[in-house]
Amino acid sequence: xxxxxxxxxxxxxxxxxxxxxxxxxxxxxxxxxxxxxxxxxxxxxxxxxxxxxxxxxxxxxxxxxxxxxxxxxxxxxxxxxxxxxxxxxxxxxxxxxxxxxxxxxxxxxxxxx
Amino acid sequence: xxxxxxxxxxxxxxxxxxxxxxxxxxxxxxxxxxxxxxxxxxxxxxxxxxxxxxxxxxxxxxxxxxxxxxxxxxxxxxxxxxxxxxxxxxxxxxxxxxxxxxxxxxxxxxxxxxxx
Numbered sequence: 025x026x027x028x029x030x031x032x033x034x035x036x037x038x039x040x041x042x043x044x045x046x047x048x049x050x051x052x053x054x055x056x057x058x059x060x061x062x063x064x065x066x067x068x069x070x071x072x073x074x075x076x077x078x079x080x081x082x083x084x085x086x087x088x089x090x091x092x093x094x095x096x097x098x099x100x101x102x103x104x105x106x107x108x109x110x111x112x113x114x115x116x117x118x119x120x121x122x123x124x125x126x127x128x129x130x131x132x133x134x135x136x137x
Numbered sequence: 138x139x140x141x142x143x144x145x146x147x148x149x150x151x152x153x154x155x156x157x158x159x160x161x162x163x164x165x166x167x168x169x170x171x172x173x174x175x176x177x178x179x180x181x182x183x184x185x186x187x188x189x190x191x192x193x194x195x196x197x198x199x200x201x202x203x204x205x206x207x208x209x210x211x212x213x214x215x216x217x218x219x220x221x222x223x224x225x226x227x228x229x230x231x232x233x234x235x236x237x238x239x240x241x242x243x244x245x246x247x248x249x250x251x252x253x
Contacts, residue, residue, distance in 0.1 A: 056239045058241075060244075066246060067139065067141075067227060067244045067245055067246040067247050068227065068229075068244040069139070069244070070241055070242075070243070073241060075239040113180065117239070117240070118193070122185045122192045122193025123168065123170075123185070123193075123231060123240055123242070124170065124182040124185060124193050124195055125170075125172075125182060125229075125242060126182070127179060127180040127181075128179075129179050130179065130180070
C-alpha cells in the first residue's frame with residue numbers, strides 16, 4: 025500500500041536559517057503530493073501541492089518539487105521565521121478511486137530568535 | 138478559515154458511551170472525509186463520502202459509523218467508546234471526484250474527544 029516517510033523531529037532552527045524537511049513516498053500509480061501545516065491548537069492547512077512529476081509547489085516562501093525518480097517531495101524554505109513554528113505533514117493522495125490522503129508522521133519545527 | 142466547520146470543538150465522555158461528531162463541508166463541496174489523529178497512530182483516514190454515498194473506507198472500527206446527509210453535512214458516530222478512542226477527529230472536504238487525486242482537501246478545526 026501507499027506510505028509516506030518523513031524525517032523525525034523536532035527540528036530546531038534559528039530565525040533566517042535554511043529549512044529542509046525530507047519526505048519520501050511509496051505509491052502505485054501517479055499520486056499527487058501535498059504538504060500540510062498544523063499550528064498549535066489548529067487544524068491542518070494546505071501549504072502546497074504538486075500533481076505530477078517535476079512539478080514544483082510553492083507558497084509563502086516554501087517550495088517542494090515532485091521527484092518521481094527518487095520518490096521524494098522535500099520541503100524547503102530559504103529563511104524561516106518564528107511564525108513558521110508548527111508541525112509539517114507530507115501526504116499523498118490515493119489513485120485507486122477515492123481520494124484519501126496518506127500522511128507521514130509529521131515533523132515539528134521550532135524556530136528561535 | 139477553511140470553510141469547513143466541525144462541532145463540537147471538545148467532547149469529554151466516559152467509556153462505553155456513544156457520541157456524534159458533526160461536519161459541514163465547504164459550500165459546493167461534494168466529498169467529505171474523516172480522519173483520526175492520535176499520538177500513537179498519527180493521522181489516519183477513516184472514511185469518505187461523496188454526494189451521500191460511501192466512497193472509500195480506511196481504518197475505521199466497526200464501532201464507528203458515518204453518513205452524509207442530503208444537505209451534504211456529515212456525522213461520525215462513535216459507540217462503545219474505549220480509552221484508546223481519545224483523539225482529534227478531523228473532517229475534510231473537497232469539490233468532488235472529477236479532480237481525482239489532484240483535488241485539495243480542506244480540513245476543519247477538528248473535534249477533540251477525550252474518553253475517561
